[in-house]
Amino acid sequence: MLSCKKVSLLVVQSQELPLRFSQKMSVGIHLLICRGCRAFKKQMTFLQHFIKRTDNDDFVDVNLPKQAKERIKQTLLNHF
Amino acid sequence: MNPQTWLEEHGDALYRYALLRVHNETEAQDLVQETFLAALKNRQTFSQQSATRTWLIGILKHKIIDLTRRQFHESPIDEDLASEDHLLDDFFNEKGHWISPPTAWNNPEKSLENTHFWQILHQCVQHLPPKFAYLFTLKELNDVTNEKICKELELSATNLWVMLFRTRLQLRQCLEIHWLGQKGGS
Numbered sequence: 001m002l003s004c005k006k007v008s009l010l011v012v013q014s015q016e017l018p019l020r021f022s023q024k025m026s027v028g029i030h031l032l033i034c035r036g037c038r039a040f041k042k043q044m045t046f047l048q049h050f051i052k053r054t055d056n057d058d059f060v061d062v063n064l065p066k067q068a069k070e071r072i073k074q075t076l077l078n079h080f
Numbered sequence: 081m082n083p084q085t086w087l088e089e090h091g092d093a094l095y096r097y098a099l100l101r102v103h104n105e106t107e108a109q110d111l112v113q114e115t116f117l118a119a120l121k122n123r124q125t126f127s128q129q130s131a132t133r134t135w136l137i138g139i140l141k142h143k144i145i146d147l148t149r150r151q152f153h154e155s156p157i158d159e160d161l162a163s164e165d166h167l168l169d170d171f172f173n174e175k176g177h178w179i180s181p182p183t184a185w186n187n188p189e190k191s192l193e194n195t196h197f198w199q200i201l202h203q204c205v206q207h208l209p210p211k212f213a214y215l216f217t218l219k220e221l222n223d224v225t226n227e228k229i230c231k232e233l234e235l236s237a238t239n240l241w242v243m244l245f246r247t248r249l250q251l252r253q254c255l256e257i258h259w260l261g262q263k264g265g266s
């Protein structure tokens with residue numbers, strides 16, 4: 001019987017690497033009986049999705065501040 | 081291609097790109113400036129086949145990865161986190177059981193609907209120990225491969241996985257406390 005520590009690590013790894021058949025079986029059995037790890041697995045899927053969404057700058061509603069823009073403009077002019 | 085209009089046309093986009101990945105406004109602004117300077121210097125090498133924006137983002141990305149890698153190496157090792165054996169001690173007991181088992185989140189998609197995702201992530205990433213935050217940035221936000229990360233950050237594969245695992249555990253906890261769990265509210 002795998003521990004929660006081992007199972008949750010495998011859950012994280014399985015997001016990137018395919019697990020071996022035996023690992024899949026052991027994790028599956030553990031998840032059937034362990035509510036904490038089940039919640040963890042679901043949350044990891046959500047977190048991954050959440051991070052990918054963050055990777056897309058469409059929703060970031062900030063612009064380069066005016067002062068910074070002015071500063072950069074001057075620097076660039078000096079290098080022309 | 082006209083460098084005179086670069087700042088107006090691409091400044092905001094580059095700034096957003098950087099801000100998502102360095103977690104600090106000053107650093108993001110400096111990176112934008114450095115990107116434009118590098119672009120000016122190398123404008124002969126620009127091939128018309130790629131769009132100016134893509135070319136500039138490419139330069140910026142390179143600079144972000146470089147900076148993050150440097151910050152990783154320069155940040156001190158947290159004493160509590162120095163030993164791999166104890167890296168997960170605040171989450172699991174000696175038998176490997178959860179110290180505080182995760183509880184199901186109530187409709188997380190909905191709770192986050194009206195919030196700025198990047199601000200949430202920023203806040204949670206900033207709570208990570210520095211080395212973990214830099215590792216997270218390299219891997220998740222800049223898509224640097226595990227192989228490359230291990231090589232450049234001088235980590236073993238086991239080392240890397242334990243760090244990634246701890247990062248996940250901590251981000252999970254941060255989201256739960258501040259946004260999603262019954263404990264945090266709002």
Ligand SMILES: [Zn+2]
Pocket residue numbers: 003004005007030034035036037038
């Ligand atoms: Zn479990």
